[in-house]
Amino acid sequence: MNDRQARLEALERQSGRLERRQEALEARASQYSGLLIMIVIGGCVVTIVALTALHLFGFIFTLAAIVASVVVIRYLNQVNASISRNRIWVQMKKTQVARMQLDWEAIPAVSERSETTDHPFEIDLDITGERSLHQLINTGVSVEGVQRLRDWLLAPAPDIEAIRRRQGLLRELTPLSAFRDKFLFHALFATRYGSDQLSGEALVEWLKKDDAPHIGRIELIFPTILSGLFFLTLLSFLFAHLSVIYCIALLLLSLLWFLLRGKKRGNLFVDAHYLRIAFERLNEIFGFLEKYRYGKHSQLRQLCEPFYLYADYRPSVLMRRLSRIATRSEMEGTEIVWLLVNAIIPLGFYLAYQLQECKKRVAKYLPTWLDAWYELEALCSLANFAYLNPDYTLPKIELNDRPEKECVLFEARGLGHPLLKHREKVVNDFAMHDLGEVMLITGSNMAGKSTFLRTLGINLCLAYAGAPVNAASLRTALFRLYASIKVSDSIADGYSYFYAEVRRLKALLAALEQADQPPLFFLIDEIYRGTNNRERLIGSRAYVRALVGHRCVGAISTHDLELVTLSELFPAIKNYHFREEVRRGKMIFEYRLHTGPCPTTNALKIMKLEGLPTE
Numbered sequence: 001m002n003d004r005q006a007r008l009e010a011l012e013r014q015s016g017r018l019e020r021r022q023e024a025l026e027a028r029a030s031q032y033s034g035l036l037i038m039i040v041i042g043g044c045v046v047t048i049v050a051l052t053a054l055h056l057f058g059f060i061f062t063l064a065a066i067v068a069s070v071v072v073i074r075y076l077n078q079v080n081a082s083i084s085r086n087r088i089w090v091q092m093k094k095t096q097v098a099r100m101q102l103d104w105e106a107i108p109a110v111s112e113r114s115e116t117t118d119h120p121f122e123i124d125l126d127i128t129g130e131r132s133l134h135q136l137i138n139t140g141v142s143v144e145g146v147q148r149l150r151d152w153l154l155a156p157a158p159d160i161e162a163i164r165r166r167q168g169l170l171r172e173l174t175p176l177s178a179f180r181d182k183f184l185f186h187a188l189f190a191t192r193y194g195s196d197q198l199s200g201e202a203l204v205e206w207l208k209k210d211d212a213p214h215i216g217r218i219e220l221i222f223p224t225i226l227s228g229l230f231f232l233t234l235l236s237f238l239f240a241h242l243s244v245i246y247c248i249a250l251l252l253l254s255l256l257w258f259l260l261r262g263k264k265r266g267n268l269f270v271d272a273h274y275l276r277i278a279f280e281r282l283n284e285i286f287g288f289l290e291k292y293r294y295g296k297h298s299q300l301r302q303l304c305e306p307f308y309l310y311a312d313y314r315p316s317v318l319m320r321r322l323s324r325i326a327t328r329s330e331m332e333g334t335e336i337v338w339l340l341v342n343a344i345i346p347l348g349f350y351l352a353y354q355l356q357e358c359k360k361r362v363a364k365y366l367p368t369w370l371d372a373w374y375e376l377e378a379l380c381s382l383a384n385f386a387y388l389n390p391d392y393t394l395p396k397i398e399l400n401d402r403p404e405k406e407c408v409l410f411e412a413r414g415l416g417h418p419l420l421k422h423r424e425k426v427v428n429d430f431a432m433h434d435l436g437e438v439m440l441i442t443g444s445n446m447a448g449k450s451t452f453l454r455t456l457g458i459n460l461c462l463a464y465a466g467a468p469v470n471a472a473s474l475r476t477a478l479f480r481l482y483a484s485i486k487v488s489d490s491i492a493d494g495y496s497y498f499y500a501e502v503r504r505l506k507a508l509l510a511a512l513e514q515a516d517q518p519p520l521f522f523l524i525d526e527i528y529r530g531t532n533n534r535e536r537l538i539g540s541r542a543y544v545r546a547l548v549g550h551r552c553v554g555a556i557s558t559h560d561l562e563l564v565t566l567s568e569l570f571p572a573i574k575n576y577h578f579r580e581e582v583r584r585g586k587m588i589f590e591y592r593l594h595t596g597p598c599p600t601t602n603a604l605k606i607m608k609l610e611g612l613p614t615e
Contacts, residue, residue, distance in 0.1 A: 003390040004422065008100050015093040022090055025083045032076040039068050088188045092181065099136060100388050102421050110135045110146060120156060120511070124483035124523070125457040126419060127153050133419065133458060137385045137467070139180075141187035143199045144370070145377030149465075152378060157517060158464035158478045160397060165299075166379065166466025167394050172297045173383035180380045180387075182288060187377075190284040200370040203278045207363040220353060223346035226254045230344065255343040272326040272355050279315075279322055279362065286315035286369055289376075303376060306368045313361055315369065322362075325355050382467045389418070392468035395459075398477040408433050409553055410521075414472030417455040418462070426591035427471075428452065432553045435519055436572050438544060439555040440563055442598035443578035448591040449557035450485065452578070453523040456555060457483050460521060479521035479553075482508050498530030505543065512552055522547070522554030529559075537562055548572050564597035 043065025098106035109130070121127065127150075128134045134153060140146040152166075173180065230250040236242035290308050294301035308314060329351050331337055342348045386392060398409075409432050416427040426448075432439065441449050459469040460481055484504045487497065505524070512520050527543060528536040537560050544556065544563065548570045567573040577598035580589045 004100075007388065007390060008097065011093055011096050011100070015090065015097060018086060018090045018093055022083065022086050025079055025086060029076060029079045029083060032072055032079060036069060036072045036076065039065060039072060043069070085185075085189065088185055092184060092188070096384075096388065099384075100422075102136070102419070104131050104135075107135060108138075110138050111143075118507075119154060120507075121457055121461070121481050121483040121523075122154055124485035125454055125461060127458070127461060131419070133461065136419065137381050139184055139381045139384050140377040141184070141191060142374060142377055144201060145374040148374045149378040149381050152465040153461050155464060157480050158397075160399060160478060163397055163464060163466045166382065169299050169303065169379050170383050170386060170394065170466065170468070172300050173379055174386045176297070176300075176383075177387055179292065180384060183285070183376070183380060186285045186288045190281045200282055200366065200373065203275075203282070204363075204366060204370065206274070206278070207359060207366070220346070220349055223254065223257055223349055226250060226257065227345050230254065251343050254346070255339065258339070258342045258346070258348065272322070272329045272351070275355075275359070275362070276319075276322045276326040279319060282369075282373075283315050283319045285373060287319075289373075290314050290316055303372055303379075306365070306372050310365070313365055318358060318361055318365075321354070321358050325351055325358065329355075382465065386468045389468065389470070391472075392418075392470055393473055395463040395469050395471070395474040395476060397463065398475065408475060409435065409437075410476045412459070412469075412471045412474045415455060415459060415474070416470040417451060418458060418470040420451075428455075428591075428593040430456075430593060434572065435551055435553060436547075436549040437553045438547050438570075438573045439553075439576055440544070440567070440573060440597075441555055441557040441576050441578070441593075442559070442561060442564060443557075444580050444598065446587070447578035447580050447589055447598075449578055450525050451591070452593065453483070453485060453525055453555055453557060456521075457481060457485075457523050478518045480511065480518050481521050481523075482511055483523040484508060484527075485523060485525040496530070498528075501528065501530050509546065512547075512550055515551070520552035520554070522552055522556075524554070524556040527556055527558055533560075536560065541566065544573065545570070561597060 043062070094106060095108065097103075110128075110132075123129075126132045134150055137153075138146055138149055140149060230247060233242060233246040233250055237244055237247055286307055289304050292304070294304065311317075328347065331341060331347075386394075411431040413429050414427040415430060416425045441452065443449050455470075459471060459474065460476065460479065462469045463474060463476060464478075464481075484501065487501045487504050505527075508520075508522055508524075511517075527540045531539070540558065540560060540563055544566055547554070549572060564575045567575050575595070575597045577594050577596060578589070578591065579594060579598060580587055
């Protein structure tokens, strides 16, 4: 049994245990609910009988029924909380199994912005959208964490320092499955009462727009003096027989000050309540990162340093302060009590000042916490992807765009497509040695040309995001990636398919002219397929010649076998092909890459197999 199969079976066993535990917890909750109903109904009947016949003992029975109900309710709440938590664990493990089996219906969809039609490879390589690489990898819960992973996968130019930093963090995070599971659990638990994604930026924007008046310490002096004088006059009234008029006068003066300065306090209850609720959800995650013991995992510890570095301003400390302020400010909802309290003690001013200072602290540290959280979410998505695919490997990225002779620009062994099911996947070895090299791929319909192009591109996306690739080994230089595979017409803009393809290929040549950027790695599927045979051949030859010898490498698939003769004129053009054969009236494809031009075609064979006329 290989590591991948063993990991899959382990996840299925965990999922099964959690489901059995869920059933047991739900059965226990049902028992407690039934017991509670029995206690309530039985308690009422016994109480009525006892009060009628036994008098004093009736009150004892009533008290016993109440105590028993409270105890059962307490246990029932505990069981329901366990059910809620266990349900999240079941969901997590089932999703893990679905990711390994490519069960797209069970993999959570990603809520993201629409695809950009002018991106050099987003649509062509299925990076985003339904059944995409992003959907397969993403485990993030925050809007910004999901977007950060997307940005990594769609980066137009690779950053070697960022790649190496992410690879280092992945080496630490991949074995830490317990840490990643708990991190994801806390994020999902924070959103358990709704399907909306967490967004820390909404809280940041609210803090930026905060228009509550500023309260300085000096403004607390006058109401504090009034409160102190009131207590002095009250003591004098009690022990020195001072007139009560002084006490009443000071109370009225304090109350008048409280009413006149109401706008200065702002909407205390609403602000404190909103801040506590918003921060409480985030603190579910921040609190876990604050308390976790990182041990020898130095890079992970450095990333999460903002959560525990400042002892006085950790998330949990600020959360406790917010809770205290919000709890005390709830009295504002009862106007008479609130007025009476503030006439005696300037509680409203004190709470407004404390909330103001707490907002300042949250506004100061929250962006740093959020940035670390988003980064960690995206990294955990990649680490989870690596964990679920132990046969994948971290690529080696070359620094120079023109390596030494003993090196290669691109070299892969056992290269496969991560969006194909494991048992159906065929892998290939492939290498490109020199800039200006063009790979011409010929082959019959359905032989695997387009899939191979996507395989090259999607693994480069993974490599430059810092993720493991679907290969036994991969070495590559730094390239900008450009693809023309999924070109589509645009009814809204009035583009035909052919014109859309022409625009795409023109943009590729324009990108090639950017000398200050890394070399280009291009992938073109069925070049100029939108026009007639003669003009397609003329245009294709000219376009291939325009690529040869420039700061680029890449692959072009074509049905035009006449193009293979270009290799006789340009040694930088290499011919490869995919082949097939007919066995017992069935077309068999092996999906293996071979050198040289394709020796066969299969269009007429397919027509015959489907019963169409071919003469």
